Amino acid sequence: MTRPEGNDPDFQGPHSRGLHFYGRRKGRKLRTTMQGLLDGRLPTLRYDPAAAPVVQFSHSPDDIFLEIGFGGGENLAAVAAARPDAGFIGAEPFINGVASLLRHIEDQALSNIRIWDDDVRLILAGMPEACLAGAYVLFPDPEVASHVGEVMWMMGREEQAKEVWRGALENQPDSELIQEVVERLQVEL
Numbered sequence: 001m002t003r004p005e006g007n008d009p010d011f012q013g014p015h016s017r018g019l020h021f022y023g024r025r026k027g028r029k030l031r032t033t034m035q036g037l038l039d040g041r042l043p044t045l046r047y048d049p050a051a052a053p054v055v056q057f058s059h060s061p062d063d064i065f066l067e068i069g070f071g072g073g074e075n076l077a078a079v080a081a082a083r084p085d086a087g088f089i090g091a092e093p094f095i096n097g098v099a100s101l102l103r104h105i106e107d108q109a110l111s112n113i114r115i116w117d118d119d120v121r122l123i124l125a126g127m128p129e130a131c132l133a134g135a136y137v138l139f140p141d142p143e144v145a146s147h148v149g150e151v152m153w154m155m156g157r158e159e160q161a162k163e164v165w166r167g168a169l170e171n172q173p174d175s176e177l178i179q180e181v182v183e184r185l186q187v188e189l
């Protein structure tokens with residue numbers, strides 16, 4: 001894979017091709033209430049890659065943060081509750097985790113979270129430059145680190161990409177996923 005030039009479709013959000021997501025998208029069968037949240041609330045809270053992030057929040061936040069791989073959404077709900085003035089985008093392809101976040105949103109009546117229920121790589125590269133005050137990954141597994149690092153690398157943020165990969169290798173020095181991406185992109189860590 002080479003660094004994209006201009007509008008390379010592999011890095012343009014929902015039309016991305018050739019991405020392989022190895023994690024789980026589904027877990028245990030969802031209870032009726034959780035499925036109801038997914039059917040009823042997710043469509044209204046889904047992040048729209050075709051629109052500027054700021055216009056997707058009713059309160060036009062000055063600061064927008066992205067949490068990558070939010071798991072069950074406990075942290076995302078907590079930080080969103082603590083910063084009602086800010087906007088939060090959460091990306092998580094694991095649908096049971098998305099349903100869990102929707103329950104937190106309902107329980108805490110949060111209105112400042114938008115959800116991308118898919119691979120973060122599909123939206124990261126298409127986001128307007130400098131639209132985020134911060135992006136973070138909590139307890140990343142090697143898969144997330146390999147993905148996020150690769151997107152940063154493709155966006156020209158080479159030092160940040162290396163930091164992500166180094167951090168992941170500190171936790172799991174034998175990670176084949178990180179080794180594969182680093183070798184493929186011919187990166188010297």
Ligand SMILES: C[S@@+](CC[C@H](N)C(=O)[O-])C[C@H]1O[C@@H](n2cnc3c(N)ncnc32)[C@H](O)[C@@H]1O
Pocket residue numbers: 021023024068069070071072091092093094097118119120121137138139140141143144147
């Ligand atoms: C180790 S879990 C950490 C979950 C959560 N951050 C926590 O601290 O409990 C990693 C999470 O990242 C998600 N994930 C993996 N690859 C991803 C990707 N490409 N985009 C977004 N999320 C991803 C997984 O589905 C999983 O829920």
